[in-house]
Amino acid sequence: MWRATARRWPWMLRSTRSRWLSSGAEPEPPQRVAALWGNGDYGRLGLGALESQWSPTACPFFLDRAGDPPVSLACGGAHTLFLTQSGRVFATGLNDFGQLGIGSSVTHTLEPVEILGIQEKVVEIAAGNHHSCAVSEDGNLFIWGRNSSGQLGLGKSAGKLVSTPTKVDYLADCRIKMAALGSEHSIAVTGKVLSWGAAGAGRLGHGHKSGILGFSLTSRLPRIPSMASVANLPPKSYSDMSLRELIDLLKARLEAKEEAANRAAVLAQPVMVVPAAKEKKVECVAVLVQTSSLFLAALTVPGFGRLNEAFKPIIVEELPFSEEVACGGYHTCVVTDSGFLYSWGTNENGCLGLGVSLTRDTDMVRSPEILKSSLFKLPVSKVSCGWKHTAVISGDDIYTWGWGGANGTFFEDGHSSGGQLGHGDDVDYFVPMMVTFGKNARAVHVSCGFNHTGAIYEFTEN
Numbered sequence: 001m002w003r004a005t006a007r008r009w010p011w012m013l014r015s016t017r018s019r020w021l022s023s024g025a026e027p028e029p030p031q032r033v034a035a036l037w038g039n040g041d042y043g044r045l046g047l048g049a050l051e052s053q054w055s056p057t058a059c060p061f062f063l064d065r066a067g068d069p070p071v072s073l074a075c076g077g078a079h080t081l082f083l084t085q086s087g088r089v090f091a092t093g094l095n096d097f098g099q100l101g102i103g104s105s106v107t108h109t110l111e112p113v114e115i116l117g118i119q120e121k122v123v124e125i126a127a128g129n130h131h132s133c134a135v136s137e138d139g140n141l142f143i144w145g146r147n148s149s150g151q152l153g154l155g156k157s158a159g160k161l162v163s164t165p166t167k168v169d170y171l172a173d174c175r176i177k178m179a180a181l182g183s184e185h186s187i188a189v190t191g192k193v194l195s196w197g198a199a200g201a202g203r204l205g206h207g208h209k210s211g212i213l214g215f216s217l218t219s220r221l222p223r224i225p226s227m228a229s230v231a232n233l234p235p236k237s238y239s240d241m242s243l244r245e246l247i248d249l250l251k252a253r254l255e256a257k258e259e260a261a262n263r264a265a266v267l268a269q270p271v272m273v274v275p276a277a278k279e280k281k282v283e284c285v286a287v288l289v290q291t292s293s294l295f296l297a298a299l300t301v302p303g304f305g306r307l308n309e310a311f312k313p314i315i316v317e318e319l320p321f322s323e324e325v326a327c328g329g330y331h332t333c334v335v336t337d338s339g340f341l342y343s344w345g346t347n348e349n350g351c352l353g354l355g356v357s358l359t360r361d362t363d364m365v366r367s368p369e370i371l372k373s374s375l376f377k378l379p380v381s382k383v384s385c386g387w388k389h390t391a392v393i394s395g396d397d398i399y400t401w402g403w404g405g406a407n408g409t410f411f412e413d414g415h416s417s418g419g420q421l422g423h424g425d426d427v428d429y430f431v432p433m434m435v436t437f438g439k440n441a442r443a444v445h446v447s448c449g450f451n452h453t454g455a456i457y458e459f460t461e462n
Contacts, residue, residue, distance in 0.1 A: 030442070030458040030459055032069035032071065032444075032458055033062070033063070033069075033459060034059040034070040034082060035437055035454070036075075036453065036454040037055055037057060037453055037454075038052065038420030038453050039052050039419070039450075040053060042093050042094040043092055043110035044079055044093030044094065044449070045059075045092070046061060046080055046111050046112045052405075052418065054418075054419035054424050054425055055419075056422050056435060056436075059111075060111075061090075061111050062084075062112075065084075070082045070084055070085075071083055071084065071085050072124075073445065074125045074126050074127040074132075074447050075127060075453060075454050076127030076132065076449055077099075077130055078094035078449075079099050079127060080092050080127065080449065080454055081125045081127050081134075082112055083123075083124075087121030087123065089101075089115045089118065089122050090113060090115065091109070092113065093109065094107075096108075097131070097145050097161055098146070098162060099131055099144070099146065100132075101117070101132060101144045101145075101165050102115060117164050120140060122135065122142075123137050124179065126179050126180050127447075127449070128145070128181030128184075129450070131145030131147070131151055131186070133186070134165065135178060139175030139176050140167055140168075140171075140176065141167070141168045141171050141188055142165040142166065143165070143168055144162050145163075146160070146184075147159060147160050147162055149184040149197050149266040150266040151184050151196065151266075152166070152168075153196045154170075171270055174188075175190060176188050177190060177191065182203065182327075185203050192272055193272065194270040194272050194273065196267040196268065197267060198266050199266060206273065318368045319334060320337070320340075321336060321337045322334045322335070322336055323335055323336065323337050324381075326383045326448075328386055328390065329388055330388075331343060331344065331347075331352055331385060331390070333390055334383075335383050335392075338379065339379020341353075342371065345365065347363055347364070347365060349402050350402050350403075350429060350430030351401070351402035352365060352371070352402075353371050353402070353430070354371060355430050371432070373432045375394075375432055375434060376394045376395075376432070386448030386450060386453065387403070388402050389401065389402030389420055391447075391448050391453055392432070393445075393446055397434050398434070398435040398446050400421040400423070401429045401431055402429065403420070403421075405418010405420055405426040418451060420451045420453045422435040442458045442459075443455055
């Protein structure tokens, strides 16, 4: 997702270089193109119009800027960020919470607009549901957009909306390597993992006991109740209950109150995530955390073989060494160092790519299951998850599956609001299908939004 894996195709690089040398001509650098497809609401595809696209469509904005081509993109809820070779950042789509980083006077844009105010070369970008961020070459994190739950990490005094890039001063002494944004929370990697924002459902990975906005959540046993609390007990009278029954009852109520408080709590500034298992060097992070083994903490996280939530990172024992991780609405995908793809979670709309052998399409896969496809001729190198769809790069090609958008947000003038799989229709696919985009095109990057998808392709003359 963030790390280059060109080492997996040395044969291709060697053969191409040989052709160049034998011809005696200087090789021309491949042309890079940003292609997008899916829901076109609010101009999130950056194509200059609102129409949805069922197949990959090149963004004309960057075709006219061959001298500074796009190198990556990030698809959010209803907006998209683009990063160019020179480190400039552009944004398109919905701007209702300032997520485009161009101020709050514009509600949306139909084509990319440059984000000004970042006085450093940007090397990484990420997009959440309503907020965005950029990591500079110097390791600084700039962030903007909605701040309803402290997800911008700017402290308690920050407003609920920040419409221009703002440096996260709490991380001034850290060198940020990468960042990932969820719906209302954020994660950054320095070599260690920091998270902030909405703490509900364990998504921050700090456990039940956390100092959050001035109060602490604990799991201590309650004191013996006073007579004033008797009125809140169930019909069975206080005098008829044993001490053990009373303690168990009040403990359950306390845990319920703590859980409710935890769901409503937020962290307004970055806090380090401490894994429950032995700490290892962090290699990568999506909305959650990947290490040399994979740690997860989220709402009803599948992969542990049980239903309860995990409020601290827990190692997923079933997985070998993991290189890439991506998290969707309710599913997770991991690419191992051997290029195998594992997925788990809900299989709603076929987003796991495991076919229709399950009893129902909404069945859960609670432990990592390898995805085998005859279409994958080469190892999987990159993976991205949208709300209910998934995309990977295998070899030079992109494969997608899951929710196609047939039951999208709205239909207008006969146009579907879906098409995020890029197969020329808006139906669901339960197994991987290759996305077709031009001849001599090599996919180098892919990103899934809520119901749109974007990719960077390289074109060569031969």
